[in-house]
Amino acid sequence: MLHRFTWRSPAPDILQAVAGCERCPCVGSLAGSSGMNGHQSSRKAADIQRGQTNDKVGRDPLSSPVTNQGRSRIDSIDLLRGVVIVLMALDHARGYFGPAPYGPEDLSRASAFLFLTRWVTHFCAPVFVFLAGLGTALLQARGKSRAEISQFLVSRGVWLVFIELTVINLSWLDFYYGDVLTIQVIWALGISMILLAGMIWLPRWQIAALAIALVAGHNLFDGIQPDDLGGWAPVWGVLHAHYRIPLTEDLGVFTLYPLVPWMGVMALGYLAGSLYELEPERRRRLLARLGVGLTIAFIALRLVNLYGDPHLWSVQEKGFPFTMLSFLNTTKYPASLLFLLMTLGPALWLLAYLEKVSGSVARFFVLFGRVPFFFYIAHVPLIHAGAALWFWTRHGTVGPWFRKPWESLDGYEPNLFVVYAAWVLVVLALYPLCRWFAGVKRRHRNPWLRYL
Numbered sequence: 001m002l003h004r005f006t007w008r009s010p011a012p013d014i015l016q017a018v019a020g021c022e023r024c025p026c027v028g029s030l031a032g033s034s035g036m037n038g039h040q041s042s043r044k045a046a047d048i049q050r051g052q053t054n055d056k057v058g059r060d061p062l063s064s065p066v067t068n069q070g071r072s073r074i075d076s077i078d079l080l081r082g083v084v085i086v087l088m089a090l091d092h093a094r095g096y097f098g099p100a101p102y103g104p105e106d107l108s109r110a111s112a113f114l115f116l117t118r119w120v121t122h123f124c125a126p127v128f129v130f131l132a133g134l135g136t137a138l139l140q141a142r143g144k145s146r147a148e149i150s151q152f153l154v155s156r157g158v159w160l161v162f163i164e165l166t167v168i169n170l171s172w173l174d175f176y177y178g179d180v181l182t183i184q185v186i187w188a189l190g191i192s193m194i195l196l197a198g199m200i201w202l203p204r205w206q207i208a209a210l211a212i213a214l215v216a217g218h219n220l221f222d223g224i225q226p227d228d229l230g231g232w233a234p235v236w237g238v239l240h241a242h243y244r245i246p247l248t249e250d251l252g253v254f255t256l257y258p259l260v261p262w263m264g265v266m267a268l269g270y271l272a273g274s275l276y277e278l279e280p281e282r283r284r285r286l287l288a289r290l291g292v293g294l295t296i297a298f299i300a301l302r303l304v305n306l307y308g309d310p311h312l313w314s315v316q317e318k319g320f321p322f323t324m325l326s327f328l329n330t331t332k333y334p335a336s337l338l339f340l341l342m343t344l345g346p347a348l349w350l351l352a353y354l355e356k357v358s359g360s361v362a363r364f365f366v367l368f369g370r371v372p373f374f375f376y377i378a379h380v381p382l383i384h385a386g387a388a389l390w391f392w393t394r395h396g397t398v399g400p401w402f403r404k405p406w407e408s409l410d411g412y413e414p415n416l417f418v419v420y421a422a423w424v425l426v427v428l429a430l431y432p433l434c435r436w437f438a439g440v441k442r443r444h445r446n447p448w449l450r451y452l
Contacts, residue, residue: 074138074276075366076354080347081131082369084124086427089379091121093423096387098414101406105329107322113416115325122332125185126343128372129262130269132189136196137273146200152450153197159451160190163377171380180244180254186376188257192266199267207267214264219337222310240334258334265340284352291349298341302327308338367434374437374452375430382426390422 094104094117102109104118139149164186172182199207218240226233226243237243240260245253275283301308309330316322330339354362368375388398395409405412441449 073370075362076351076357077131077134078366078369079354079357079362080127080351080369081372082365082367084127084347085368085372085375086365087121088124088376089383089426090420090423091118091124092380092383093426094118094416094419096383097390097422098416098419099405100414101404107316107318107325107329112321112325114414115329117416117419119325119328122330122339123343123347125188125257125262125332126265126335126340127347128185129189129192129265130272130344130347132193133196133266133269133271134273134276135269136200136266137270138276140200141273141277149200150197153193153200156451157190157193157197160186160193164190167377168380171377171384173384179250180252181247182254182256184256188259188262189266191259192263195263196266196270200270204271208271211264211267211271215261215268215340216337218260218264218334219308219310242333256333260334261337261340262335265335265344280355284355287352288349291345291347291352294341294345294348296345298338298345301341302330302338308341309336364431367431367438371434371438371441371452375434377452378430378433379426382429383422386422386426390418 100110100114104110104114107115136149136153139152140146144152164183165181168184168186169181199210202210221240224236224240226237226241229236233243234245237245237255238259240258241255242258243255245255247253275286278286302313305312311329311331313323313326313329316326328342330336330342332339391405391409392398395405395412397409437452441452
């Protein structure tokens with residue numbers, strides 16, 4: 001059980017941790033080395049071994065308690081990543097098994113249950129991107145040079161963009177329109193990694209200034225639409241708006257995930273890596289305070305109802321509960337400042353709490369968190385095939401009805417019970433596959449396995 005946190009402003013301690021100090025290898029000069037002399041390196045190796053990491057080569061991660069002792073992976077990070085990737089599968093199961101003629105954010109038509117089913121999955125993308133930046137900082141903490149990390153980030157980023165445009169788009173066939181390549185979160189991760197490869201060479205204060213400007217300031221430009229910019233429309237579409245970029249007369253690219261502010265979120269995750277060079281108790285305290293602080297900032301800024309999201313909350317005719325849902329109904333595309341405060345605040349607090357969590361349920365989610373990309377690649381085709389089979393048995397068709405089944409299928413009604421049942425079955429079906437692949441990665445040190 002997590003100890004009680006006493007609130008005070010986290011700013012002084014966090015700024016000291018993130019700004020860096022001599023004992024933090026994420027901050028010092030890492031070109032070609034760890035940036036420390038032999039005594040410092042030994043001391044930091046001991047620090048990382050003490051309560052922060054957990055890696056014994058060849059040991060089955062599911063046969064030992066979830067802990068942060070003695071491994072090069074941090075189980076609390078894998079646990080959080082595993083939880084959100086399982087939640088992500090819920091959103092995709094809803095899209096395939098329960099598509100509706102209105103969006104779940106449409107409070108005039110959607111039920112509270114449907115809205116919350118969508119809302120809880122909003123935590124996925126911010127956590128993925130933030131933890132990718134955090135993982136980059138931890139690579140530096142283990143002695144990787146900036147040059148090595150930059151090379152890895154660029155190659156990894158290019159690989160993710162390639163997979164997005166090929167494998168993932170093929171997996172979504174019949175769901176999105178066939179005349180576009182849709183670029184989503186994997187694209188945003190890949191391009192953000194490529195940009196982070198250059199940003200890590202900057203002084204940390206410059207990285208912080210750029211990241212905060214991207215996250216906190218981009219809503220100043222909400223009123224600018226791509227078509228307002230003429231020939232620059234595709235650039236603005238990639239950066240800050242939904243836009244179909246024509247490639248040929250018959251094919252285009254649709255930016256579902258504009259890059260801003262995701263590159264800023266990844267940079268903030270990179271800066272947060274310095275917290276993992278602190279003593280565990282102090283790190284947990286700072287993570288929890290920072291999470292609470294961001295959540296309070298969300299509530300305060302949302303109450304003001306002037307800035308941070310292009311859609312203001314309002315009193316709903318359906319009563320106070322739906323007014324509260326309107327308060328939570330922030331914008332994901334592109335992710336607004338309020339959307340990110342709403343999701344990253346609780347996620348940071350949870351990251352602190354999860355360091356104290358153990359048991360079989362935790363190990364279940366840790367497994368998924370260790371092979372998240374494999375899970376992502378596998379889950380969409382599985383959901384797609386399962387939905388096709390379900391609709392064929394129920395309605396006698398597997399045609400291109402995912403987009404508008406209510407217009408072509410007699411008797412079709414969205415059913416959240418079916419959605420949740422399908423979600424649970426998909427996750428359970430993927431568990432043995434993910435466990436097998438985690439074992440492959442553990443037994444074989446082939447560098448190519450890092451890309452999966």
